[in-house]
Amino acid sequence: MALDEEALDRAFTALGDPVRRALVARLSRGEATVNELAEPFEITKQAISRHIQVLEQAGLITRSRDGQRRPCHLVPAALEALTGWIDTYRLATERSYRRLDAVLETLEEEK
């Protein structure tokens, strides 16, 4: 698999936290600043900033500059790499189960 193992590890670790998953889910609907991201949470803005740093280091989000605003954006390619890799596994399982489907059909005939 032509994927950077370390990057994958960082992405796994980053998504191993429910707050960070919620932040990624929010950003999947569009860019947002740290203040906007922090709003729905019961935790401090500092804590949110730390979570954002982890996501940045994992390469899952980037921050741009727009005058005074510094909105966060998802990096679609990073998430695609993650889900693409995951889907490889699902398809391997599915292939095995399709062979099982074929075996089960022969059982029907054997009675």
Place this chain on the structure above:
Amino acid sequence: MSTTITAQPGTPFIEISREFAASPDKVLRAHTDPELVVRWLGPRGMEMELLEFDARSGGAYHYVHRDDRGEYRFRGVYHTVSADRIVQTFEFEGNPGEVCLESMPLIDLGGRTRIEGRSVFPSVEARDAAVKSGMNNGITQSYERLDAVLA
């Protein structure tokens, strides 16, 4: 009829769901009859040899997947094999000591069967390593696409 796999980040679990167009007793036979198992279990293009295979409660299994690049050995014990459930341990010999507990209920849908498998690894790290190594061939894991990752 496709396979659904869920491996929530930060948990040691892998969940798998799949429906089959056959009754639970046939699905059970396909999992417990040595002649049938070798016809479907494992990665594509690999030969499967059963060194030991006693799919009964208290029994054990030991098998090898081979291709021209190498071989992968797996072993485990059957804790429960009953009409509606298989519970077994699972260990990849390339990663010894990381023993997984697998429970696979066979849900009767009236002529059809749904498998709702769940694997519990000794740690999150062990689970992630298993996902990445691909050792878990048929009964693997993953995040169920992005929305499950983000749920």
